[in-house]
Amino acid sequence: MPRYLAGRFAQALAVLWAAYTVAFVILHILPSDPITLQLSASGADINTLTPAQIHTLKARYGLDDPIVSQYLHHLWDALHGKLGMSLTQNVSVGSLIGDKLPATLLLTAVALPITLVLGFGTALLATYVQWRPARVLLARLPTVGVSLPQFFVGLLLIQVFAFSLSWLPATGHQSGTGIILPAVTMALPGSAMLAQLLTRSLSDTWSEPYITTARAKGLTRAAVQLRHALRNASLPALTLLGVVVGYTVTNSVVVEAVFSRSGIGALTQQAVLGQDVPLVQAIVLVASVLFVGVNLIVDLLYSLLDPRVATAARLA
Amino acid sequence: MSTPTRDRTTTRDRSRPSRPRRRLAVAAVSVVAALGLAACGSGSGGSAAADGGGAGGATSGGGTPVHGGRLKLAFWNDLQACIDPNQVYWIESRSLDRNIADSLTDQDPKTGKIVPWLASSWTVNADATEYTFKLRQGVTFSDGTKLDAAAVKTAYDGTRALGPRSTLGVTYLAGYKQTTVVDPSTVKVEFSTPNAAFLQATSTTTLAILSPATYRETPEARCAGKIVGSGLFTLDSYSAAKSAKLTRRTGYAWPSSLVANRSEAYLDGIDVSYIAEDSVRVGSLTNGTIDIAWPRQPISSADQDVIKRSGGVIETRALPGISTNLYPNATAGHPLSDVAVRHAVYKALDLPSYTKTIFWDGYPVAKSPLTSTTPYVADETAKLTHDPAGAAKLLDGAGWTLGSDGYRHKGGAKLTLVYLANAASPGDQLIQDQLKKVGIDYQIKVVTAAQLTPTATAGNYDLVPGYLTRADPSVLGSLLNAAGSTGYTAKYSQDAATAAKVSELFGRGLSTVDPTARAGVYKELQDYLIDNGLVFPIADRLQVIGLTKKVHGFAWTSESFLRANDLWLAK
Numbered sequence: 064m065p066r067y068l069a070g071r072f073a074q075a076l077a078v079l080w081a082a083y084t085v086a087f088v089i090l091h092i093l094p095s096d097p098i099t100l101q102l103s104a105s106g107a108d109i110n111t112l113t114p115a116q117i118h119t120l121k122a123r124y125g126l127d128d129p130i131v132s133q134y135l136h137h138l139w140d141a142l143h144g145k146l147g148m149s150l151t152q153n154v155s156v157g158s159l160i161g162d163k164l165p166a167t168l169l170l171t172a173v174a175l176p177i178t179l180v181l182g183f184g185t186a187l188l189a190t191y192v193q194w195r196p197a198r199v200l201l202a203r204l205p206t207v208g209v210s211l212p213q214f215f216v217g218l219l220l221i222q223v224f225a226f227s228l229s230w231l232p233a234t235g236h237q238s239g240t241g242i243i244l245p246a247v248t249m250a251l252p253g254s255a256m257l258a259q260l261l262t263r264s265l266s267d268t269w270s271e272p273y274i275t276t277a278r279a280k281g282l283t284r285a286a287v288q289l290r291h292a293l294r295n296a297s298l299p300a301l302t303l304l305g306v307v308v309g310y311t312v313t314n315s316v317v318v319e320a321v322f323s324r325s326g327i328g329a330l331t332q333q334a335v336l337g338q339d340v341p342l343v344q345a346i347v348l349v350a351s352v353l354f355v356g357v358n359l360i361v362d363l364l365y366s367l368l369d370p371r372v373a374t375a376a377r378l379a
Numbered sequence: 380m381s382t383p384t385r386d387r388t389t390t391r392d393r394s395r396p397s398r399p400r401r402r403l404a405v406a407a408v409s410v411v412a413a414l415g416l417a418a419c420g421s422g423s424g425g426s427a428a429a430d431g432g433g434a435g436g437a438t439s440g441g442g443t444p445v446h447g448g449r450l451k452l453a454f455w456n457d458l459q460a461c462i463d464p465n466q467v468y469w470i471e472s473r474s475l476d477r478n479i480a481d482s483l484t485d486q487d488p489k490t491g492k493i494v495p496w497l498a499s500s501w502t503v504n505a506d507a508t509e510y511t512f513k514l515r516q517g518v519t520f521s522d523g524t525k526l527d528a529a530a531v532k533t534a535y536d537g538t539r540a541l542g543p544r545s546t547l548g549v550t551y552l553a554g555y556k557q558t559t560v561v562d563p564s565t566v567k568v569e570f571s572t573p574n575a576a577f578l579q580a581t582s583t584t585t586l587a588i589l590s591p592a593t594y595r596e597t598p599e600a601r602c603a604g605k606i607v608g609s610g611l612f613t614l615d616s617y618s619a620a621k622s623a624k625l626t627r628r629t630g631y632a633w634p635s636s637l638v639a640n641r642s643e644a645y646l647d648g649i650d651v652s653y654i655a656e657d658s659v660r661v662g663s664l665t666n667g668t669i670d671i672a673w674p675r676q677p678i679s680s681a682d683q684d685v686i687k688r689s690g691g692v693i694e695t696r697a698l699p700g701i702s703t704n705l706y707p708n709a710t711a712g713h714p715l716s717d718v719a720v721r722h723a724v725y726k727a728l729d730l731p732s733y734t735k736t737i738f739w740d741g742y743p744v745a746k747s748p749l750t751s752t753t754p755y756v757a758d759e760t761a762k763l764t765h766d767p768a769g770a771a772k773l774l775d776g777a778g779w780t781l782g783s784d785g786y787r788h789k790g791g792a793k794l795t796l797v798y799l800a801n802a803a804s805p806g807d808q809l810i811q812d813q814l815k816k817v818g819i820d821y822q823i824k825v826v827t828a829a830q831l832t833p834t835a836t837a838g839n840y841d842l843v844p845g846y847l848t849r850a851d852p853s854v855l856g857s858l859l860n861a862a863g864s865t866g867y868t869a870k871y872s873q874d875a876a877t878a879a880k881v882s883e884l885f886g887r888g889l890s891t892v893d894p895t896a897r898a899g900v901y902k903e904l905q906d907y908l909i910d911n912g913l914v915f916p917i918a919d920r921l922q923v924i925g926l927t928k929k930v931h932g933f934a935w936t937s938e939s940f941l942r943a944n945d946l947w948l949a950k
Contacts, residue, residue: 152460153598153603154599218656221659221662225662226662232668234654235668321656323653323655323656323659325618325621325622333620336829338827338830
């Protein structure tokens, strides 16, 4: 087991390093230099500066070094938690991320239980119900959920629940209820995927011989569903859940734009459009830490829930 | 004498018949205008303007003002992420700054006249290089510091020291030599070259006077909200693109003469949020979550109807300064290097149908490179009329012949104009359609905001858009005076001889103090720009905002920003 753990951990670190490096390379082969970008962000034009001023600015950001030493320098700093200054927003990248990340993490934290309830609920119903039309409808519902674009769902929820019914606020960080609509919007695609996967694996499990045995012992459908089928069917769902949580940053881009929430998603959009290299680099790092971290936890949980996983790893 | 501003585009609500109050306001305007401009340089006047500003300003009046309540205001975005008035060019931030920080002077939105504020009077020398201001007594910053001549010097020197960080400050303080403290209540600002636009500049948020302590903060910290002014609100908190909170300054008693309320604000404070989605912003206004919706793009006529049906009010006023214009790349190798082709573009563009299609019937059509509320705007309509046959004739004469594909060609090359921008709008597509009718292939090239400046600086375009807000005609120099601006719009639109003439005209504008003479120079300048095809006006720029019926006492500043002194909320 310790060897399995160490191996998974090393893998995770390798993925993080690769993500950081790929982002660095891509950002540095883009055609335009950070100084011009920074100046145009503050409304100035690079032509207004003398070569000496440009040189000073470049030296300040370490942009006059060769690219490899810039890379090593940035990597070293990143390892020490120093992410540099934002080119467009006049503050350090660390403080920007520290400022915006909690709101997005909270959103994910609220969205996760909604994802679980909707996903598991739909799948359990879809496989439990025996009336055929309802079964077909419930089995098709996730496909609809997956194909609805998030911005559309968000605007629809705002129109209905905020403007027509006035039950919930459309925007705002002030009130606690303001998080409900964005969280539901964020949860929908994930729960639809979860429901799809679970419905499938539950139906497969229902045709396993041990289910027949359980039914033969006289257990009710509900008991078989919850006690026998669900446990086995939910293992793949755990993997999917890891992916859904890992996509927090990506998912928040649209949701935060529609609901005017200030978080990592909105920051990502700004950073990418403004080509704010250090900021984009840091967001990539945060997103990969989230993704890799959550998936590492899922992998470890897997080995706890199903001892065969760790054993198989040892044998291999 | 001509009235330099045409504020008649300011209407409260187009669908309702004119009311007695408005007629009164218009009458007040003409009286003030008649008294007005002669006193422009001397700065002695102000009391007359106070009546005009008061009557016209409090448009949504009615009833006795009520104290209390926090105004909830939603802008669309905050891309510059800066609140320091000295640095920021983002107009939404400037609107807030107007209510946090005061300036030496104020500008009457009806007449363009400069009136006293923190300065009680001033004198200007004949060649516009020396300005002496007498300061008002009893003014304090919200940190308790007194406003005196030394504070003004610290502020102007500090703004100058920002250099290119203060996009607007660079031109507002063009030729700045020094500020000297004559005595504690007298300050003298000197220029090495004439700067007749400086008096207007002293009325702007860019040259707002902040507390001396503010200038000890780094420019980054100031952008992020470490600013202290003498305004009727103080800035409690600012989180870029997320929120801003303003709280009433107790004891405020030094508004400009344009304000009816001579003391503290009626409002307890202002809560600002940023809502990017139009439908969400309008919905939030109609259901009362916010009190004012303040987007950048004009609210569509359909959304205006929604707001009015909910009992809300629409306020409009053209932003003064540079219209929504296109600027040509007239360097060799580009089709627009031929002045005949540039003139053909004027004739191909159908501006009335543009405004009717993109905005609504009744939206002001562009008449000049300057918007309708800019002082000294000239009417160039006669040179901007739609004449496709004339355009075809000019293009034929220039050797661009119509091919079987519907586009014009010369020497095997297609007549293609590349329009470079960071976003494509329906308006751009309409222009594409209008130009296609005379055989011009208008290609819309969209790049990210970050890529726009480098691409344009390299000259890889035929036309680029550009506008800027300032209630003085000299603002055009920021984009078109190659002697004062090193930007691409000036650099690529003119050859050396043209640039010399353009710079000479801008220079004359800046060294002319007399209002009538200034009007003449700026008329000549606008004529020259159009006659030589150096700028293509596309549309006037209306600031359109929606208010709930709770909001009273709304007023615009001369730069079409928010003036919250007279604002109050009905309970």
